[in-house]
Amino acid sequence: MLPIPFLLLLLSSILSPSSAADFCVADLTLPTTPVGFSCKNESAVTVSDFIFSGLGVTGNTNxxxxxxxxxxxxxxxxxxxxxxxxxxxxxxxxxxxxxxxxxxxxxxxxxxxxxxxxxxxxxxxxxxxxxxxxxxxxxxxxxxxxxxxxxxxxxxxxxxxxxxxxxxxLQIVSVALFANSLPSLLVEKVTFLDDAEVKKLKKVFGGTG
Amino acid sequence: MLPIPFLLLLLSSILSPSSAADFCVADLTLPTTPVGFSCKNESAVTVSDFIFSGLGVTGNTNxxxxxxxxxxxxxxxxxxxxxxxxxxxxxxxxxxxxxxxxxxxxxxxxxxxxxxxxxxxxxxxxxxxxxxxxxxxxxxxxxxxxxxxxxxxxxxxxxxxxxxxxxxxLQIVSVALFANSLPSLLVEKVTFLDDAEVKKLKKVFGGTG
Amino acid sequence: MLPIPFLLLLLSSILSPSSAADFCVADLTLPTTPVGFSCKNESAVTVSDFIFSGLGVTGNTNxxxxxxxxxxxxxxxxxxxxxxxxxxxxxxxxxxxxxxxxxxxxxxxxxxxxxxxxxxxxxxxxxxxxxxxxxxxxxxxxxxxxxxxxxxxxxxxxxxxxxxxxxxxLQIVSVALFANSLPSLLVEKVTFLDDAEVKKLKKVFGGTG
Amino acid sequence: MLPIPFLLLLLSSILSPSSAADFCVADLTLPTTPVGFSCKNESAVTVSDFIFSGLGVTGNTNxxxxxxxxxxxxxxxxxxxxxxxxxxxxxxxxxxxxxxxxxxxxxxxxxxxxxxxxxxxxxxxxxxxxxxxxxxxxxxxxxxxxxxxxxxxxxxxxxxxxxxxxxxxLQIVSVALFANSLPSLLVEKVTFLDDAEVKKLKKVFGGTG
Amino acid sequence: MLPIPFLLLLLSSILSPSSAADFCVADLTLPTTPVGFSCKNESAVTVSDFIFSGLGVTGNTNxxxxxxxxxxxxxxxxxxxxxxxxxxxxxxxxxxxxxxxxxxxxxxxxxxxxxxxxxxxxxxxxxxxxxxxxxxxxxxxxxxxxxxxxxxxxxxxxxxxxxxxxxxxLQIVSVALFANSLPSLLVEKVTFLDDAEVKKLKKVFGGTG
Amino acid sequence: MLPIPFLLLLLSSILSPSSAADFCVADLTLPTTPVGFSCKNESAVTVSDFIFSGLGVTGNTNxxxxxxxxxxxxxxxxxxxxxxxxxxxxxxxxxxxxxxxxxxxxxxxxxxxxxxxxxxxxxxxxxxxxxxxxxxxxxxxxxxxxxxxxxxxxxxxxxxxxxxxxxxxLQIVSVALFANSLPSLLVEKVTFLDDAEVKKLKKVFGGTG
The missing domain is CATH 2.60.120.10 (Jelly Rolls)
Structure with a gap:
């Protein structure tokens, strides 16, 4: 009896390639799609791709x-x-x-x-x-x-x-209003804030216009 | 040859009920679901359910x-x-x-x-x-x-x-900030707007707190 | 106090790259996916990608x-x-x-x-x-x-x-039946139309077979 | 050591009710939703709900x-x-x-x-x-x-x-055109078929109008 | 000028009812759907529906x-x-x-x-x-x-x-095999485990058959 | 009257390219996406891409x-x-x-x-x-x-x-446990199987560790 070769034959016919079914580790160098990044080649995937350690580090609140x-x-x-x-x-x-x-x-x-x-x-x-x-x-x-x-x-x-x-x-309202080039007059028009307030906060957040 | 009765037999076996496939006219009196309203019984659906005439009427901009x-x-x-x-x-x-x-x-x-x-x-x-x-x-x-x-x-x-x-x-930022009971101090904290501005706009939009 | 650099540091860590979340402007030169076109690189996206002017032009009804x-x-x-x-x-x-x-x-x-x-x-x-x-x-x-x-x-x-x-x-029934190479006998078989009608409409719509 | 009661305690806290996760056997008497029928109460579900025997029976082709x-x-x-x-x-x-x-x-x-x-x-x-x-x-x-x-x-x-x-x-084109009350003139207009053909097939398929 | 009444008029026409768009708090007493529970009436929803405190309590590991x-x-x-x-x-x-x-x-x-x-x-x-x-x-x-x-x-x-x-x-393999009525012979057939092992674990997990 | 050229003009403006709408034949040589393979260029698609004959062949059960x-x-x-x-x-x-x-x-x-x-x-x-x-x-x-x-x-x-x-x-439990490099001690810990059983089945299925 030679079960293993037959078993492997069975498995290889079913299971290769299977990357579309289980996971799709992002390859940040490939084009993106409407539903996320393209997948890294499955042969290059390691356990490290499924681990992230940054959440244990205290963020800088200064x-x-x-x-x-x-x-x-x-x-x-x-x-x-x-x-x-x-x-x-x-x-x-x-x-x-x-x-x-x-x-x-x-x-x-x-x-x-x-x-x-x-x-x-x-x-x-x-x-x-x-x-x-x-x-x-x-x-x-x-x-x-x-x-x-x-x-x-x-x-x-x-x-x-x-x-x-x-x-x-992530879209922070004050950042969207005061930290880019959206003109102050337009910010005022679409928020009902007054000119002085908008200009003060543009300075705080580094916005222009 | 008697094609019609057999044809109708065929159709009735395939096509009834079919409401899950084609459409689901909202019955506003039934419980809602995570993906919209429950469906009106198909036998009560008429062409009027698929027609809306309100978009031809000028809105009141006063x-x-x-x-x-x-x-x-x-x-x-x-x-x-x-x-x-x-x-x-x-x-x-x-x-x-x-x-x-x-x-x-x-x-x-x-x-x-x-x-x-x-x-x-x-x-x-x-x-x-x-x-x-x-x-x-x-x-x-x-x-x-x-x-x-x-x-x-x-x-x-x-x-x-x-x-x-x-x-x-539809979520209008100024309405969400100034037309409900969100306390002024909290609005100021989460927007960096100053107290006078918040209180002025709370009055304009009818908010409290 | 130096809030702006820290703020920018915060933002850059959160928000780059973000193309997968907001939009995916089609790059018609890249391979397509089961859910649409691949995305244009976000750095090349401009407001023009979100604007279309062709709907203001009267179509040719001749x-x-x-x-x-x-x-x-x-x-x-x-x-x-x-x-x-x-x-x-x-x-x-x-x-x-x-x-x-x-x-x-x-x-x-x-x-x-x-x-x-x-x-x-x-x-x-x-x-x-x-x-x-x-x-x-x-x-x-x-x-x-x-x-x-x-x-x-x-x-x-x-x-x-x-x-x-x-x-x-967009699939127009008469175009699908009469404007391609689907053989007339097959069209007749799957529609119950008679041969003369099919051949007449094949001529009108430019079909062959 | 009393593992079983504790185990059951663990399981009951995790696993009841779970009908939303695994399956949703249709209850044809309840209102339908945009994504199918409402679910039969899980306590009434039996293996018969997951079995269908009609595909083994030869259909009537007369x-x-x-x-x-x-x-x-x-x-x-x-x-x-x-x-x-x-x-x-x-x-x-x-x-x-x-x-x-x-x-x-x-x-x-x-x-x-x-x-x-x-x-x-x-x-x-x-x-x-x-x-x-x-x-x-x-x-x-x-x-x-x-x-x-x-x-x-x-x-x-x-x-x-x-x-x-x-x-x-299931939408059969000839049935949609010739087996209901869609007026013949309208059928002709939207298909380019001639009047005699439409009326002949309305008779075959049992349509009116 | 009477902005508030007009504003409220505007809002009420747009925003009521809106439960289908934002959230659907589960009403555990209503029928379930293929995509979760039916929704609690929006007028009865309170902030408590969006809060859960059980994750702060140490689980019983005995x-x-x-x-x-x-x-x-x-x-x-x-x-x-x-x-x-x-x-x-x-x-x-x-x-x-x-x-x-x-x-x-x-x-x-x-x-x-x-x-x-x-x-x-x-x-x-x-x-x-x-x-x-x-x-x-x-x-x-x-x-x-x-x-x-x-x-x-x-x-x-x-x-x-x-x-x-x-x-x-949540489906734990050993629970699925050894804590229900799946017959031991069937468990052995579909897992290749031997009879003694299956019977021993059926006892540990409280299974029958 | 020259209907055909105008018709073709109409069709070409509507229908090209359309690969995103109808189908997406897998190109196994391109990167994969979270929802499957990238699409073969539509111009290279033939009827053979939609036909598969392997289901008519008896599998090897030895x-x-x-x-x-x-x-x-x-x-x-x-x-x-x-x-x-x-x-x-x-x-x-x-x-x-x-x-x-x-x-x-x-x-x-x-x-x-x-x-x-x-x-x-x-x-x-x-x-x-x-x-x-x-x-x-x-x-x-x-x-x-x-x-x-x-x-x-x-x-x-x-x-x-x-x-x-x-x-x-496709994930077969016995293959996942006994036909790869998952260490025997770990298999035992997460299944409650005894050491002899795990080692016996590792031999049968060709696993290591």
């Missing part, structure tokens, strides 16, 4: 937000490509904030690891949902809705966020 | 925006439910604006029918894309991104928008 | 259909790629018709801009839904179903159609 | 098509609901045909079990793809495209078709 | 696995329904293991919070990917593949897992 | 399983790429078995062509569903769940399986 976002999206963690999930670490110093923002392509599930955070979102029908969250509490922000996280109390805070897409995107 | 949005989403046009598409009519008086907003659940394709509009969007990587559009020009706003439309020139404007979802949602 | 279809699909309007939406302009001379056809990959929402159109579709359970539509009226054709539009009355007509896919496809 | 289609869609086979797959058996007498048709909601993979079949489809770009298939040969018809199957040779034929949806739909 | 899984799926956390994401907390005593298992409906992203874990998966092409993970390390398990987590070293371990579905499902 | 699986996935049948469907032929000698396995990416619909098969699956909530199937009987295995097929009675058996994905994947 900035205007007193907060830091450390993303583990498919751009940083290629093994996530095509798998419908990603993560990020949020660090907050005292007074830290992740300002009003959206993720255009994903819902977010946030879990508080240390400290206390006030978090919430606003719905399409303009209802407001927010609450104070302590260690172990989780909140979900539905896809595309404006939401925010604010550190409160006397201790720095850490949270882990996961997203329903390997590339959730 | 409001703070000097603009009007007339939606034809599945809530108003039940035949769209489950079909991945909807529409809206935009009317602009002189000086009209649809302020900075997102559609959390859809991309938008806008076509100018009358007049001139300045329209644009901001990407997740904070690039700004905007242009003046004349009659017949079309622009696409990718899903979930902040975008705006401003009437320009001496004539009122009309545009038709279509969306990649029967319920695209 | 043909057998006395009608014209001007598509704004991702092949013509690369910014639509991956965004789940597209559009087309329909022009009808007096007596014009868009004959019985399907869009294999999309539902269609049609809005009458000028004139009067009789439009309808047939369902899988062989029910017929059709109605006369005037300026401002809209109708939806569910994905994949046979439908048609016929100009009626004394004025030319114009309509705008939007689709739930950037490449809806 | 009709105008000399062919029979025996569907195993979710309407007939409730266990398929929500699972993205279904099947049908095709029986052909000598001279049998499944006329030109589409499945609006599914691609089809057909395998010949007995006899010989000529099968093919027409693409959106009007290319024709067809071939003679013998026992064991398979062909795929992409979603929504017009296709057909014709028995050839001296033996009856049987084929099994599978579909990429639990409710693929 | 069981055969010396480990505990605390799920935050849509069954436990109704706000997740329809949003494509969920989470779970894993607690490991010394020697703890989450045995070989799959999530039929989701990919998993696991982050180590305390201690050290050996984790890995096996691909469809039978390649093995596993590694020792310390605090802060993350690993992704592609959808549907067999994977495992084993505590190692001298300290208990905690991990947070997130999933690309609100109901990922 | 192996340890006394069974054979002949796949018609997109790797073997490039026309299936992107179309959400595939198939396989199962041959069973007397005593043949397709051992406990999952398809991570697809539901399966199996139809018995010859002989008798005992087939079943286990759900996430650990319920067991299995039954004896005769010629013509069909069973569905929901996506990702453990299932098996065993020949019974005195005749060889043949079945046809179809899948809801062009690359369903």
């Amino acid at each position: 900035n205007i937000f007193k907060a830091a976002v450390t993303p583990a999206f498919s751009s940083q963690f290629p093994g996530l490509n095509g798998l419908g999930i990603s993560a990020a670490r949020l660090d907050f110093a005292i007074g830290g904030v992740v300002p009003l923002h959206t993720h255009p392509a994903a819902s977010e599930l946030l879990i508080v690891i240390h400290g206390t955070i006030l978090a919430g979102f606003i719905s399409s029908s303009n209802s407001v949902y927010y609450k104070t969250l302590n260690k172990g509490d989780a909140i979900v922000f539905p896809q595309g809705l404006l939401h925010f996280q604010v550190q409160i109390g006397g201790l720095p805070a850490v949270a882990l966020a996961s997203f329903s897409s390997p590339e959730p995107g | 409001n703070i925006f000097k603009a009007a949005v007339t939606p034809a989403f599945s809530s108003q046009f039940p035949g769209l439910n489950g079909l991945g598409i909807s529409a809206a009519r935009l009317d602009f008086a002189i000086g009209g604006v649809v302020p900075l907003h997102t559609h959390p659940a859809a991309s938008e394709l806008l076509i100018v029918i009358h007049g001139t509009i300045l329209a644009g969007f901001i990407s997740s990587s904070n690039s700004v894309y905007y242009k003046t559009l004349n009659k017949g020009d079309a622009i696409v706003f990718p899903q979930g991104l902040l975008h705006f439309q401003v009437q320009i020139g001496g004539l009122p404007a009309v545009a038709l928008a279509s969306f990649s979802s029967p319920e695209p949602g | 043909n057998i259909f006395k009608a014209a279809v001007t598509p704004a699909f991702s092949s013509q309007f690369p910014g639509l790629n991956g965004l789940g939406i597209s559009a087309a302009r329909l022009d009808f001379a007096i007596g014009g018709v868009v004959p019985l056809h399907t869009h294999p990959a999309a539902s269609e929402l049609l809005i009458v801009i000028h004139g009067t159109i009789l439009a309808g579709f047939i369902s899988s359970s062989n029910s017929v839904y059709y109605k006369t539509l005037n300026k401002g009226d809209a109708i939806v054709f569910p994905q994949g179903l046979l439908h048609f539009q016929v100009q009626i009355g004394g004025l030319p007509a114009v309509a705008l159609a939007s689709f739930s896919s950037p490449e809806p496809g | 009709n105008i098509f000399k062919a029979a289609v025996t569907p195993a869609f979710s309407s007939q086979f409730p266990g398929l609901n929500g699972l993205g797959i279904s099947a049908a058996r095709l029986d052909f007498a000598i001279g049998g045909v499944v006329p030109l048709h589409t499945h609006p909601a599914a691609s089809e993979l057909l395998i010949v079990i007995h006899g010989t079949i000529l099968a093919g489809f027409i693409s959106s770009s009007n290319s024709v793809y067809y071939k003679t298939l013998n026992k064991g040969d398979a062909i795929v018809f992409p979603q929504g495209l017009l296709h057909f199957q014709v028995q050839i040779g001296g033996l009856p034929a049987v084929a099994l078709a599978s579909f990429s949806s639990p409710e693929p739909g | 069981n055969i696995f010396k480990a505990a899984v605390t799920p935050a799926f849509s069954s436990q956390f109704p706000g997740l329904n329809g949003l494509g994401i969920s989470a779970a907390r894993l607690d490991f005593a010394i020697g703890g293991v989450v045995p070989l298992h799959t999530h039929p409906a989701a990919s998993e992203l696991l982050i180590v919070i305390h201690g050290t874990i050996l984790a890995g998966f096996i691909s469809s092409s039978n390649s093995v990917y596993y590694k020792t993970l310390n605090k802060g390390d993350a690993i992704v398990f592609p959808q549907g593949l067999l994977h495992f987590q084993v505590q190692i070293g001298g300290l208990p371990a905690v991990a947070l897992a997130s999933f690309s579905s609100p109901e990922p499902g | 192996n340890i399983f006394k069974a054979a699986v002949t796949p018609a996935f997109s790797s073997q049948f490039p026309g299936l790429n992107g179309l959400g469907i595939s198939a396989a032929r199962l041959d069973f000698a007397i005593g043949g078995v397709v051992p406990l396995h999952t398809h991570p990416a697809a539901s399966e619909l199996l139809i018995v062509i010859h002989g008798t098969i005992l087939a079943g699956f286990i759900s996430s909530s650990n319920s067991v569903y299995y039954k004896t199937l005769n010629k013509g009987d069909a069973i569905v295995f929901p996506q990702g769940l453990l299932h098996f097929q065993v020949q019974i009675g005195g005749l060889p058996a043949v079945a046809l399986a179809s899948f809801s994905s062009p690359e369903p994947g």
Whole structure:
């Protein structure tokens, strides 16, 4: 009896190539597609492609937000490509904030690891949902809705966020308004903010126009 | 030869019930699902369920925006439910604006029918894309991104928008900040706007807190 | 305090590259995928990729259909790629018709801009839904179903159609039967049309076989 | 040591209820949704819900098509609901045909079990793809495209078709044109067929108008 | 000038009802659908529906696995329904293991919070990917593949897992084989395990047959 | 009157290129994507790309399983790429078995062509569903769940399986445990099997470690 060669024959006919079924580790050098990066050749994939260590490192909160976002999206963690999930670490110093923002392509599930955070979102029908969250509490922000996280109390805070897409995107309203070349007059027209306020914040965020 | 009865026999065995395959006219009285409304019983569906006449009516622009949005989403046009598409009519008086907003659940394709509009969007990587559009020009706003439309020139404007979802949602930033009960201090914290500006706009938009 | 550099540091770590999340402008020179074209490199994307002006131009109705279809699909309007939406302009001379056809990959929402159109579709359970539509009226054709539009009355007509896919496809039954090399005997067998009719229409539509 | 109670405690906390994850056996008495039938209560599901025996029965080909289609869609086979797959058996007498048709909601993979079949489809770009298939040969018809199957040779034929949806739909062109109340004048207008042909086939297929 | 009433008029016409677009909080008493639970009426939704506190509680590891899984799926956390994401907390005593298992409906992203874990998966092409993970390390398990987590070293371990579905499902191989009524002879036939081993483990896991 | 040139003009403007809409025949030499292979250039596509003849050939059952699986996935049948469907032929000698396995990416619909098969699956909530199937009987295995097929009675058996994905994947539990380099100690830890059993089966299946 010679089971092994026959078995291998069976397996090789079924299982090669199979990269389309299981995973698609991002090859950042190839063209992208409407649903993510092209795949690295399966023969070059190793366990390291499925591991990411950056979420264990405290982010640098020495900035205007007193907060830091450390993303583990498919751009940083290629093994996530095509798998419908990603993560990020949020660090907050005292007074830290992740300002009003959206993720255009994903819902977010946030879990508080240390400290206390006030978090919430606003719905399409303009209802407001927010609450104070302590260690172990989780909140979900539905896809595309404006939401925010604010550190409160006397201790720095850490949270882990996961997203329903390997590339959730991130659009911070104040950055979109005040940190690029969108003309001040246009910003004022589409927000009803006054000219002085817009120009002050353009200076803070480094915008032009 | 008796082809008809046999033919009908064949058809009835294949084609009844078929409501799951073709369409799902919204029954607004039934529970909703993660992908839209439950379906009206197929026997009660008529051609009227697939027709909507509201887009031919000029919207009332006598409001703070000097603009009007007339939606034809599945809530108003039940035949769209489950079909991945909807529409809206935009009317602009002189000086009209649809302020900075997102559609959390859809991309938008806008076509100018009358007049001139300045329209644009901001990407997740904070690039700004905007242009003046004349009659017949079309622009696409990718899903979930902040975008705006401003009437320009001496004539009122009309545009038709279509969306990649029967319920695209609509979240106007200034409405989300200033027309609900989100506390002023929290608005200031998550936007970097100053207190006077927030309180002034809360009054304009009718917000509290 | 040096907020701007830190802010930029934060942003660059989060937001680059982000093309997978926001949009995927079609690069027509790269290989295609099961879900559309590969993406143009984000650094080469400009606002022009998101603008299309062809829908403002009257189509040439001097043909057998006395009608014209001007598509704004991702092949013509690369910014639509991956965004789940597209559009087309329909022009009808007096007596014009868009004959019985399907869009294999999309539902269609049609809005009458000028004139009067009789439009309808047939369902899988062989029910017929059709109605006369005037300026401002809209109708939806569910994905994949046979439908048609016929100009009626004394004025030319114009309509705008939007689709739930950037490449809806278009398959006109009479073109599929009479404008290619499908043998006449086979056409007759699969349609129950008689030989003279098939041969007459093969001549009209330029088919062979 | 008392592992079993603790184990059961663990399992019950994780695994109940789980009907949303694994399967959704159709309950034909409940309202339908845009993606299929509502689910039968999991406690009432038995192995019979996942079994269907109708594909082993020869269809009655004593009709105008000399062919029979025996569907195993979710309407007939409730266990398929929500699972993205279904099947049908095709029986052909000598001279049998499944006329030109589409499945609006599914691609089809057909395998010949007995006899010989000529099968093919027409693409959106009007290319024709067809071939003679013998026992064991398979062909795929992409979603929504017009296709057909014709028995050839001296033996009856049987084929099994599978579909990429639990409710693929079926729209036979000649049935859609000639077996309902669509007025003859309108049929002629949208097909370019002449009046005598339309009226003759309306009689054959039992249509009115 | 009376902007507020007009504004409210505008908003109410656009935004009601909008539950289909933003979120669909599970109503566990209504029928389920192929894509999750039916939605709670939007008027009854509160911020509590979007909050879950169970992940902060240490699981009871006094069981055969010396480990505990605390799920935050849509069954436990109704706000997740329809949003494509969920989470779970894993607690490991010394020697703890989450045995070989799959999530039929989701990919998993696991982050180590305390201690050290050996984790890995096996691909469809039978390649093995596993590694020792310390605090802060993350690993992704592609959808549907067999994977495992084993505590190692001298300290208990905690991990947070997130999933690309609100109901990922969980199928532990040893539980599926040894903790139900699947007959021993059948288990042996489909696994190649010998009779004594199967009967021994049926006793450990509480199976019958 | 010159209808043909105008007609062709119309068609060419609408229909070229259209490869994104209809089909995407796999080009196995190009990079893969998260949703399958890149497409072969449409101009090189022929009818042969949509035909597969391997399912008519009896598989070689002279192996340890006394069974054979002949796949018609997109790797073997490039026309299936992107179309959400595939198939396989199962041959069973007397005593043949397709051992406990999952398809991570697809539901399966199996139809018995010859002989008798005992087939079943286990759900996430650990319920067991299995039954004896005769010629013509069909069973569905929901996506990702453990299932098996065993020949019974005195005749060889043949079945046809179809899948809801062009690359369903295949993960046989005993192969995943005993036919690769996963260390025996780790196998024992994650399965509760004893050391002698694991080492015996590692020898049978050719595993190492």
